[in-house]
Amino acid sequence: MDDFKVTPWDVEGMVDYAKLIEEFGTSPLTDELLKKTAELTRSELPMYFRRRFFFSHRDYDKVLADYESGKGFFLYTGRGPSGPMHIGHIIPFFATKWLQEKFGVNLYIQITDDEKFLFKEKLTFDDTKRWAYDNILDIIAVGFDPDKTFIFQDSEFTKIYEMAIPIAKKINYSMAKAVFGFTEQSKIGMIFYPAIQAAPTFFERKRCLIPAAIDQDPYWRLQRDFAESLGYYKTAAIHSKFVPGLMGLEGKMSASKPETAVYLTDDPEEAGKKIWKYALTGGRATAKEQREKGGQPEKCVVFKWFEIFFEPDDEKLMERYHACKSGELLCGQCKRELIERVQEFLKEHQKKRKEAEKKVEKFKYTGEL
Numbered sequence: 001m002d003d004f005k006v007t008p009w010d011v012e013g014m015v016d017y018a019k020l021i022e023e024f025g026t027s028p029l030t031d032e033l034l035k036k037t038a039e040l041t042r043s044e045l046p047m048y049f050r051r052r053f054f055f056s057h058r059d060y061d062k063v064l065a066d067y068e069s070g071k072g073f074f075l076y077t078g079r080g081p082s083g084p085m086h087i088g089h090i091i092p093f094f095a096t097k098w099l100q101e102k103f104g105v106n107l108y109i110q111i112t113d114d115e116k117f118l119f120k121e122k123l124t125f126d127d128t129k130r131w132a133y134d135n136i137l138d139i140i141a142v143g144f145d146p147d148k149t150f151i152f153q154d155s156e157f158t159k160i161y162e163m164a165i166p167i168a169k170k171i172n173y174s175m176a177k178a179v180f181g182f183t184e185q186s187k188i189g190m191i192f193y194p195a196i197q198a199a200p201t202f203f204e205r206k207r208c209l210i211p212a213a214i215d216q217d218p219y220w221r222l223q224r225d226f227a228e229s230l231g232y233y234k235t236a237a238i239h240s241k242f243v244p245g246l247m248g249l250e251g252k253m254s255a256s257k258p259e260t261a262v263y264l265t266d267d268p269e270e271a272g273k274k275i276w277k278y279a280l281t282g283g284r285a286t287a288k289e290q291r292e293k294g295g296q297p298e299k300c301v302v303f304k305w306f307e308i309f310f311e312p313d314d315e316k317l318m319e320r321y322h323a324c325k326s327g328e329l330l331c332g333q334c335k336r337e338l339i340e341r342v343q344e345f346l347k348e349h350q351k352k353r354k355e356a357e358k359k360v361e362k363f364k365y366t367g368e369l
């Protein structure tokens with residue numbers, strides 16, 4: 001019996017990622033594939049790949065082969081607009097931006113305002129449309145290439161319906177139920193939704209690569225069951241681990257537990273207070289004990305946040321690790337340093353978010369390239 005659970009709706013416990021690869025039937029993102037990525041892009045790999053925040057894949061080897069042979073590929077990712085975005089939501093977008101920049105490929109970003117309305121009992125359609133606009137600003141602020149990035153909101157991009165119809169004829173109820181766990185009470189809109197979500201994987205007659213957290217993988221397994229029968233490629237994916245919330249390494253940062261998350265629109269001062277108050281460390285009971293025994297970075301959320309996003313320099317990350325282990329660095333100072341990084345990031349992001357208001361139209365996908 002596993003002591004963790006990963007589904008598209010829920011992540012619980014301390015995830016054993018090697019075990020997850022076996023359970024989901026994906027493949028590990030090997031040194032060889034990463035070396036090939038660096039060679040093909042003639043670039044140093046970003047920390048997300050060097051440190052195996054992205055750790056698993058489906059058919060990424062084929063994506064690289066298609067790129068090398070000149071067939072090319074495209075990227076697709078998305079966001080369910082049910083509320084404000086937090087740091088855990090945005091990190092995979094930074095990794096996606098790296099892929100887009102280095103491979104020079106098109107990127108489609110689906111904003112699923114219809115899905116969130118259907119699946120979240122308490123949200124109105126107006127709510128999800130409002131959050132869609134709000135979340136789009138955060139996504140644009142990441143700095144995507146406006147000539148190669150196409151953002152569309154399902155409720156506005158009605159052409160997607162036409163594309164979803166042939167797909168809807170390929171998915172039967174039991175296939176969808178196996179992934180989404182539908183019951184007698186499920187709304188009929190929910191049952192149709194997998195067809196809408198799969199449609200962007202067919203936007204181009206090239207292989208589609210989806211960078212996303214691994215809990216989203218079940219959705220794409222469904223696409224892989226029927227894609228070839230419609231004359232398209234099975235979608236490829238690279239999977240990230242989860243960004244933990246402030247209060248522990250188990251599960252993932254969750255919008256349903258606001259005190260565990262730092263939102264992109266949080267006031268930097270308030271975000272600092274939240275981190276100071278809630279971030280779990282691997283520190284000892286007293287400063288004296290910590291100086292003697294050293295801290296435990298492997299159990300520490302503060303260290304994890306540095307590792308995932310807030311310390312891009314590998315050498316400095318190792319220095320922090322050793323300073324912690326030796327007892328030279330104490331948690332108060334370490335937390336303060338993280339707070340500074342997070343605040344700098346938030347200020348910069350919020351500035352770009354403001355500028356994004358003028359760019360929304362430029363990123364809108366109309367169905368024409």
Ligand code: SF4
Pocket residue numbers: 281282283295296297300301302303324325329330331332334335
């Ligand atoms: Fe974590 Fe830093 Fe404390 Fe070490 S010193 S346990 S890395 S907060």
